[in-house]
Amino acid sequence: MVDYFIPTTLIDTLEFINNNEAKIISGATDLMVQRKKGAEITPYFTKKPVFVFNIKELNFIKESYEHIHIGACTPVSDLLNHKGTPSLLRKSIEVMASPALRNLATLPGNIINASPAGDTLPILYILDASVKIETLNSNRIVKVKDVITGPRRTILNSNEMITEVIVPKEEFTKSDFVKVGGRKADAISKISFTYAVKIKENKIIDLRLAFGAVGPVIIRKEELEEKYTNIELSKFKELKQEIINDYRQYITPINDQRSNKEYRKKVALNLLGDFIDTL
């Protein structure tokens, strides 16, 4: 009986996950820690593991005129070395743990792990990134924000694999990713705030805001972004309190938090306030 698979091609992988109850293992940085039962004990998988990390055809960074295409098994460290990597994405990868971890971690792993504290997620949400999801017989392109449905929950079926992450190239007047709290390991104590704004002739023409680790999923509210778009910068600043109030209801640090929810909510909203003040 074959109880695992180490494919060298995508087609073999898709066939295997189509015909077996399988579990994709990419960089394994999340899986090895989560499945570990104790030090020096073999991680235990209930489904047949498929080791995809070394599939060459899924390791690439390609640029088209409007997008950057990142192969599913490209370690995030390659994005740090690639000069066309969007600056926000680069920033979120720079704060991910250590060089050794970044040589294993992949974007699809970060997405499917679906932690509200996943560092690349707010960036992928803000940049309107998509993933290409393939099965043996079909493929579809889905926005990252529509892939994740809750903490550790995604729309991915067991016969499906992410093969590519597609990030639109955008130039913003101002953008930043701010991560508060422990640098690594202590993911649940983190709060992150990401913004990207386009300003033209003193008018906000594109506004995108995302909060990480203060709710079950990344918080990005496009209806609110639209509400505050196409207004003068000075007017936008005057609306500070209203904007904060609009976001307040969505900032809901998860229930099983042991850290102080009130504090985290306050910090998140302060980051929003600071952003408005200094824009």
Add this chain to the structure above:
Amino acid sequence: MSKITFILNNKVVSTTQHPTVRLIDVLREEFDYTGVKEGCGEGECGACSVLLNDRLVNSCLVPLGTVHDQKIMTIEGLSETPQGKLLIESYSKEGAVQCGFCTPGMLMASHSLLNEIPNPTDLEIKIGLSGNLCRCTGYNMIVNAVRRASKEGVGLW
């Protein structure tokens, strides 16, 4: 029984262990490369650092399945190379080794850093070693050792 084959310190080896077994366990127990240390077992201390296809990784996070047909180098392999020898000498000249538990991982990370940036600034050295914890030295001597190796090893990396 299916086998996993890989290149370990320049030699082709194979094992019948299950691919979900951690690389660190296979390296230490089956191949006796005990220079690979286990500190945290969860990717945070760097004591288990090895090179996978010339890139630094934590062998406690790598399942055996990931290394099939790939290339692994441990501290035992590195210490046979001119780069490894120079690094070891620099560490000892700078007093960068105390209890020595972190040292194999530090050396792997130092080598990997110099591979990428042959002439790093102090900040780049600190970032390069940021995944490796040391409880003894306070890090300054380690940074000095890497700087020394970089200076004395012009052309090696």
